[in-house]
Amino acid sequence: MTRWIVPLLVFIGTAVAAWHATLTITTFGLMEAAVRRVSAKSELNVMAYGNLASPANQPIVRPSPDLAYSTCPFNLSAGPLLINVVPVAGRYNSLSVFDGRTDVVFVRNDVQAGGKPFKVAIALAEQKVPEGIETVRVRYGRGIALVRLLLADPGEIAQLDTVRRQSNCATIRS
């Protein structure tokens, strides 16, 4: 019976390690897949103004058909990212920034912004950002910035599209 003590300990240790590895790989893998999917039709570090979600247009799982999504998949390897957001008055809209582990590292809605445009930089710990710019430091260099805009009716997108396209993102070149 003592012959099985070591194998039993190996089994327990391997199972625990495999459990944690699976959870970690799944989380980071799915986020990376999302970054690649939303950047497939545009570019990294550029804001894409997506069409409304429908059965024929679902770049990510569980999209809301009531929101217009603008996405900025980012890669900070070339420098920090600067995001400019122009809120659309009188309706819910927000900027949220997701890191490579899917955590929300920044969120601000139109009410919190006082209905005014704002800028925020996303940077790794060691990256320099021009003074005076609100900066969020992240642990992982890839992620997605997402601007949500609520539509009372899908037809509203035609009149609001010009305003939402004033929000953008770009790498800060030193």
Place this chain on the structure above:
Amino acid sequence: MKGWHRIALALVAGIAMGVGGAWYRIQAGFDDGRLANGPWTTALNYGTSGADSVTRASVALRGILALPSTETVYWNATTDSEGKALDGGCTYVMTGKALDARWWSVTYYDKKGFLVANPANIWSFSGASVPPAESNGWRVTIGPEKVEGHWLPSAKGQGFELTLRMYNPGNGFRAAPDKAELPKLNKERCA
């Protein structure tokens, strides 16, 4: 059995147990909310660094890019108010009142979390659809056949899930989300 055979067997079994167990929990985790209210379940740590690794992986699989509960609360329902699995071939009546949030909506998804095509191109029902006269009591029919009044089409032959989004939930709701008055889901009939 030689010693290295036992070690090899332990390694293989350990990997299988760890990977299989984690994947099972990831699949089940989204419906295994820590907070339940009628048929609706949620967790208030989606999208936060405080989320445990199972919740984080489950949300990545079933609802990636979810906002934290300070901004939005996502309730998910896979059953009706009697605990029976939601079936697209059945007709349900969802009733409720104006919710304590800046904006709310209920969206119909298939079991994998994707919108389902229907001839009416209707996939959600939101507070914007509720006229002031119905703020104290609205009713929407969820079923495969079009009805008078508010209607959310379902797809025959497959199960479905509903996601209730509450954007900028009010302080009253946030104080006791498990006691909030959320929509009820009652089955009327099945085809």
